Amino acid sequence: MTATPALVLEGVSKSYGAVPAACDVDLVVPSGELVTLIGPSGCGKSTALRLIAGLERPDRGEIRIAGQTVADGRTFVPPERRRVGLVFQDHALFPHLSVRRNVEFGLHGQPRADRAARVTQVLDLVRLGHLADRYPHELSGGEQQRVALARALAPRPAVVLLDEPFSSLDENLRAQVRAELVGVLRETGTTAVFVTHDQTEALSIGDRVVVMTSGRIEQADTPSRVFEQPATRFVASFMGDADFLRAHVHRALLTCEIGVVSTVPGWADAETDVDVVLRPHEVALTAEPDRSDDGPAVVAVEYHGAFVLHTVRLGSGQTVRSWQPHSVRHPVGTPVRVSVVPGVTPTLLVGDTAVSSPPPRG
Numbered sequence: 119m120t121a122t123p124a125l126v127l128e129g130v131s132k133s134y135g136a137v138p139a140a141c142d143v144d145l146v147v148p149s150g151e152l153v154t155l156i157g158p159s160g161c162g163k164s165t166a167l168r169l170i171a172g173l174e175r176p177d178r179g180e181i182r183i184a185g186q187t188v189a190d191g192r193t194f195v196p197p198e199r200r201r202v203g204l205v206f207q208d209h210a211l212f213p214h215l216s217v218r219r220n221v222e223f224g225l226h227g228q229p230r231a232d233r234a235a236r237v238t239q240v241l242d243l244v245r246l247g248h249l250a251d252r253y254p255h256e257l258s259g260g261e262q263q264r265v266a267l268a269r270a271l272a273p274r275p276a277v278v279l280l281d282e283p284f285s286s287l288d289e290n291l292r293a294q295v296r297a298e299l300v301g302v303l304r305e306t307g308t309t310a311v312f313v314t315h316d317q318t319e320a321l322s323i324g325d326r327v328v329v330m331t332s333g334r335i336e337q338a339d340t341p342s343r344v345f346e347q348p349a350t351r352f353v354a355s356f357m358g359d360a361d362f363l364r365a366h367v368h369r370a371l372l373t374c375e376i377g378v379v380s381t382v383p384g385w386a387d388a389e390t391d392v393d394v395v396l397r398p399h400e401v402a403l404t405a406e407p408d409r410s411d412d413g414p415a416v417v418a419v420e421y422h423g424a425f426v427l428h429t430v431r432l433g434s435g436q437t438v439r440s441w442q443p444h445s446v447r448h449p450v451g452t453p454v455r456v457s458v459v460p461g462v463t464p465t466l467l468v469g470d471t472a473v474s475s476p477p478p479r480g
């Protein structure tokens with residue numbers, strides 16, 4: 119028997135007037151999974167969370183939480199009866215209540231002794247037991263966010279929804295609070311849907327990354343597949359840097375302006391035009407200082423500390439980028455040879471869709 123997923127969305131759609139904020143969204147989140155939801159501003163991330171939480175009603179489709187239908191054509195379970203916990207970026211703690219009372223808030227209806235025991239338990243979990251009697255304004259931003267997580271976890275929700283929970287924290291604190299919160303979610307085996315606009319955050323904390331655009335899911339996959347095998351041109355360009363070159367496959371050899379890129383096993387009979395996706399860490403440069411033709415040359419050098427990003431203009435005028443180690447700096451104007459790092463199997467696109475087998479001829 120397969121376990122009941124913590125969360126299921128089936129064909130969920132929601133428009134605001136003419137704006138489609140969720141279009142036919144399908145998503146299954148197994149119990150204990152941490153899903154990150156990412157996409158450009160306005161793509162519908164918050165709407166998806168609000169639909170799951172019950173703060174919005176879908177126009178169509180069905181939402182199930184821990185096997186219970188909470189929204190479909192006939193049913194609409196209100197937020198307080200949905201078994202979801204919410205953590206938002208602005209903490210949303212009650213300023214006039216102590217930490218203990220804030221956490222206890224979600225437990226009304228339970229016997230007082232049980233409530234007190236659970237509050238102690240979740241405050242210990244987020245390592246804030248010693249601050250139980252403080253008020254929100256007496257806490258740091260990171261501590262407030264841990265209280266918000268404790269409050270969300272206290273009623274033992276089936277799913278915790280986090281909407282950009284670290285965006286009000288500064289860069290250094292952010293990494294620390296993120297590690298703490300994710301640690302608590304993992305420790306407690308909590309199922310979570312985590313909205314972020316930060317690609318590195320999405321890739322580093324998610325068991326699965328859901329990439330959205332214009333209300334649609336473009337790809338829902340493991341972090342490495344989303345980055346290394348993007349399903350579409352949009353995912354390739356949104357999740358990390360990517361350059362796209364026109365290329366051709368002939369007898370399993372992929373060639374483009376920079377020469378032979380790689381072999382494409384299984385494409386022996388193919389004769390087809392594609393676009394090849396090149397990420398800057400996949401592009402190698404060799405200086406050719408004595409060359410004097412109009413071939414590839416460095417047009418920009420950006421120092422990033424550990425790595426240096428080189429932008430190269432090819433003979434066609436198109437540019438590609440290449441990460442070079444800290445010690446390598448080819449000055450602007452240096453003629454270079456561009457190649458693909460050995461062993462890389464780049465993503466190929468036909469139109470806007472990634473392909474792993476040759477498209478049918480004709």
Ligand SMILES: Nc1ncnc2c1ncn2[C@@H]1O[C@H](COP(=O)(O)OP(=O)(O)OP(=O)(O)O)[C@@H](O)[C@H]1O
Nearest residue numbers: 134137138139158159160161162163164165166315
């Ligand atoms: N209450 C509303 N009334 C009208 N339009 C809305 C409402 N809420 C959201 N929208 C629109 O729906 C679309 C999706 O918005 P949503 O807030 O879900 O995007 P988002 O991906 O969370 O964006 P951001 O990253 O900027 O927070 C946007 O075009 C937005 O303008």
